[in-house]
Amino acid sequence: MGVESDLREIRRIPVDGISDWIRRRFPDGSFPQWWLAVFESLETSVSPLRDVAASRRRGDFELSVEVARLAVDIGGIRPPMGAYWILRLAAIALRFDPPVVGLPELLMPDGAAELALNRMPLSRERAIAASETRKAEYLAAGDDFYAPVGSKFSVSSEVDVRFSALQEVELILSALPWVSSAVTSKETSRNIDAWLEIRDRL
Structure with missing residues (x-):
């Protein structure tokens, strides 16, 4: 079965039954690429450019939120990526005038x-420190820092985790501006501004 046929099945079951359906569909465990394909298909279906019934669009928005949640819980997607997906959906929702109800x-x-x-994996201070370390390591790198073409190489898990967390921060920061101007909470707006102020330092 392909992603589109999977999605047709998922649409026919209650939202609270999707988790059980996923486990039956992938008894040995689902994989991130499948979740991404499902999410991208749903993201296309909720586009303002698609001429679909309001109830179908709202249902697909709700389904997309559940997909983003389950992808983190059982699909191997890290929480910052799930948050990024939600920001993408929220940005699409903002494009509707009048707004999608419910x-x-x-x-x-x-x-x-x-x-x-x-879901930021690092504090602002730690993100800046990780960025400075990354820049310093790149500047100090010799030829042995880069893997020769065609050869195998390994990355230290400590460095990999540190830099992947920084990349997750950067991913979220790339998407926060899509919704920031519509945020009504002053505290949330202050927190967003504090993060965006350091974006150029990363």
Whole structure:
């Protein structure tokens, strides 16, 4: 079965039954690429450019939120990536005029931004420090830092985790501006501004 046929099946079952369906579909475990393909298909289906019934669009928004949640819980997607997906959906929702009625709170600018801020894998101070370390290591790198073409190489898990966390911070920061101007909470807006102020230092 392909992603589109999977998605047709998923649409026919209650949202709270999707998790069980996924486990039956992938008894040995699902994989991130499948979740990404499903998410991208749903993201296309909720586009303002698609002429679909309001109830279908709202249902696909709700389904997309559940996909983003389950992808983190059982699909091997890290929480910052899930938050990034939610920010993408919230940004799409903002393009509708009049707004789509009855969307989940997570797809409101405040809900999406708060989720993203809570899923930052590093503090601002640690993100700046990791960025400075990354820059210093690149500047000091000799020829042995780069893997010769066609050869195998390994990356230290410590460096990999440190830099992947920084990349996750950068991913979220790339998406926060999509909803920041529509956030109503002053505290959330202050937190977003504090993060965006350091973006050029990363």
